[in-house]
Amino acid sequence: MVGITSFRAYIPPYRLSRGDIARVWSTRSLGGNRAVAKYDEDSLTMAVEAVIGCTSRSRRQPDGLFFATTTGPYQEKQASSLVAAAADLSREIRTSDFSGSLRAGSIAIHAAADAISSNSANSILVACADCRMGKAKSPFEQIFGEGAVALAIGREDVLATIEGSCSISSELLDVWRADGDSFVRSWEERFAVGEGYLKIMERVISRVMGEHGLEPKAFSKAVLYGPDGRSHALLAKRLGFETSQVQDTLFNEIGNTGTAALPLMIVAALEEANPGDLILAANYGDGGDALILKATEDIRACRQERGIRSLIGKKIPITYERYMNWKGMVPVHEISRPPSPPHSLTCLWRESRAVMALYGSRCLRCGVPQYPAQRVCAECRSKDQIEEYRFSDKKGRISAFTVDHLTTNLESPAVVGVVDFEGGGRLMCEVTDCEPHEIKVGMPVEMCFRKIGMHGGVHRYFWKARPAQQ
Template identity: 50%
Template sequence: MVGITSIGAYLPIYRLSSDDIAATWGGRSNRGAKAVAGYDEDTVTMAVAAALDCMEGGGIEPDGLSLATTTAPYREKQSVAIIASAVDLPQETRTADFTDSLRAGSIALKAAVDAVSAGSLDNAVVVAADCRLGAAKGMLEQSLGEGAAAVAVGSKGVIAEIEGTYSIFNDFTDYWRAEDDTYIRTTEQRFIDEVGYLPTMQEAISGLLKKYQLDINDFSRIVYYAADARQHATLARRMKLDKDKVQDSLYQAIGNTGTTAVLLMLADSIEKAKAGDRILFVSYGDGADAYCIKVTENIQKFQKKPFITDKLAGKIAINYGQYLTWKNLVDVEASTLPERPALSLPGRWRERRAIAALYGVKCRKCGTPQIHQLGQAIRVCVNCQARDNFEPYKFSDKKGKLFSYAIDQLQPTQNPPGVNGVIDFDEGGRIICELTDCEPDKVEVGMPVEMTFRKMFQSRGYYNYFWKAKPVE
C-alpha cells in the first residue's frame, strides 16, 4: 500500500482584508481576506515551515524532497536544495523542483507515488508554496493568497491510500506569466470557464471514474481546484455534485494560494475524514490530475492535532500600505544608515551548516551547547573549559525564552521598528537574533519563542536566508 503518511501546512499569520483593498481603489470587494507572507517570507521560507511540520508530525525521515511552485526565487538555481539544507536532510536526498504550472503539486505527488511504488524511494515529501501577485485594482489582487503545504508519501503508516490516478494535459492558456511579468495575466472569464476549466475538469473526473469503474457517489468527499469561489461553485452545479461532500475552497479565509491551494483543501478534508472515506482529489492547470484516495485506520492518531484548521484565522491584520511595501510594489524612502556589505559566498559556504540549519556545538565532556557567531569557531567550553572537544548540535528545532530585547526605530526593515532579542534556549545555549511575527508592544521578557527560517536581505541577486525567533504559537 502506497499513500500519504503525513501532512503539514504553513499559513502566514498576516491577513489583508479585501474590503481594505477595495476601499483604496473605490472598487468592489469579494468580502474575504487573504493570507499574506511577511516581509521576510517567500516561497522558500514557507516551504521550509510546511516541510518541518509534515516531517515532525509524522516522524518522517525522507529520502526524497520536491518543491512545487510557480514563484521560485531564482530563475536558475534549485530552490528545493535550500529547503533540504534548512530542514537538515542528508546530502544523498533526492531533490527536484516542479515549476511553471498550478498543477505542479499534483504532478510532484504522482512522481513521489511512482518512486515509492517502484522502490527507488522509501519516503518522499512533496511541498508546495506560492507567492503570486495580482495587479492593482484587479480581482486577482484581492483573491491571491500565500501559503505552503506538504505531504509525505510512503508505504508504511499510510493514513490515506492512493488507489488510482488519471491525468490529462491541455494546452489552454487561461492564467500565465511571462519572463518579465510581475503580475499574473488572464483572459476573459467566460471563455476560461466554458472552453478550458469546466471541460477539462469534467473530462479528468469522468476518466478516473471510468478507469476504476467508480461512481461519483462512491466518494465521501470531493476536493478540487478552482480559480475562485465562483468557479468552484460553478463546477459543482455543472456536475450536480452533492454540496455536503464538496470540500470548502478556503478562499474566503486565506485566498487562492496557487499550487498550494488544492493541497490545503486536501489537508482540511483528510483532517475531518474518517477511516474508510474515499476522497476524489482533482488539480487543474494546463490539464488536470484526478486521484482516488482512501482514508485508512491510521488517520485516528493524526487527527489529535489539526493539520490546518488552527492556522486559518491568522493573528495580525495588516493594511494595504504595509502590503505594498512588503511586496516592493512602491518606492519608499531609503534608510540613511550605511548599506550592508555585499555577501561573501565563500564565507557562507564555510558556515553553511550554521546558516542553513543553525548548527552550533555541544561539549562532549559536560554536555553544554553553544552557538558561535558566524566566522568565529568555538574552541573552549564556556562551562567546563574543555578545549577542542565538541560535537555538532542543532539549535533550529529547539525552543527558548526571551532573555532581553531592544526595539530599534532606525533599523532598516520593511516592517519597522526592528525588534532584536537575546534568546536562551531551554536546553542550553544563547543567541542574539531578530524577532519576527510579533507586535512590539506585546513583546515581553520570558516570552516563549521558537526559531523560524526567514529571508534577511538580497545582495547581488542572491537571497540571504537565516534564522529568526518568533513567539511560540
C-alpha cells in the same frame, strides 16, 4: 499500498480584508480575507515551515524532497536543495523542483507516488508553496492568497492510500506570467473558465471515475481546485456532487494559494475524514490531474494541534498600506545607511549548517551548548571536545531585547532579542511576528526560517525568533 503518510500545512497569520482592498479602489469586494506572507517570508521559507512540521510528525528521513512552486527565489538554482538544508534533511536524498504550472503540486505528488511504486524510493516529501501577486485593483489582488503544505508519500503508516489517478495535458493560454513579470496575467474570463477550466476538469474527473467504475455519490469529499469561488461552485454542480460532498476551497479565509491550493484542501479533507472514506482530488493548470484517495484506520490518530482550522483561526489583521509596503508595490523612503557588504558565498558554503540549519556545538565534557560552534568551551575551557548541536528545533525565552528605529528592514522599528534556549545556549537575532509593544523579557519563543534580504542577486536567509505557538 502507496499513499500519504504524514502532512502539515502552514498559513501565515496575517490577513488582509478584501473589503479594505475594495474600499481603496472603489471596487466590489469578494468578501472574507486573504492570507498574506510577511515581508520576511516567501515560498521557500513557508515550504521549510511545512516540511519541518511534516518530518517532526513522521519521525523518519525521506529519500527525496520535491518542491512545487511558481514563485521560487531563483530562475537558475534549485530551491528544493535549500529547503532540504534548512529542514536539516540528509544530503543523501533526491531533490527536485516542479514549477511552471499551477498543477506543479499534483504533478509532484504523482511523481513521488510513481517513484515509490517502482521501488526507487521508500518515502518522498512533497512541499508546495506560492506567493503569487496580482496587480493593484485587479481581481487577482483579492483572489490570491499565500500558504504552504508538505505531504509525505510512502508505504508505511499510510493515512490515505492512492487508489487511482490520471492526467491530461492541454495547451491553452489562460493564466500566465512571463519571465521578468511580477504580476500574473490572464485572458478573458469567460473563455478561460468555459474553454479551459470547466472542460478540462470535467474530462479528467469523468475519466478517472469511469476507469474505476465510480459515481459522484461514492465519494465522501470532492476536493476540486477552483480559480475562484463561482467557477468552483459551477464545476461541482455540473459534475453532480452534492454541496455536502464538496470540500471547502478555503477561498473565503485565505484565498487561492496557487500550487498549494489543492494539497491544502486535501489536508483539510483528511483532517475530517473517517476510515474508508473515498476522496476525489482534481487539479487544473495546462491540463488536469485527478487522484482517488482512501482513508485508512490510521487516519483516526491524525488530529493535529496545528491543523488547517487552527491555522485559519490565528488571524492578525493588516492594513492595505502595510500590505503594499511588504510586497514592494510602492517606492518608499529608505534610511540613509552604508550599503550592506557583499556576502561571501565561500563563507556561506563553509558555514552552511550553521546558517541554514542553525547548528552550533555542545561540549562533550560539561554539556554546555554554544552558538556559533566553538573549539574551546566557554564554560570548562576544554578544547576540541565538541559535537554538533542543533538550535533550530529548540524553544527559548527572551532575556533581553532592543527596539531598533534605524533598521534597513521594510518595517521600522525592528525588534532584536537575546534568546536563552532550553537546555542551554544563547543567540542574538531578530524577533518576527511580534509588534514592538508586545515583546517582554521572559517571553517564550521558537525559531523560524526567514528571508533577511537580497544582495547581488543572492537571497539571504537565516533564523529568527517568534512568539512560541500554543
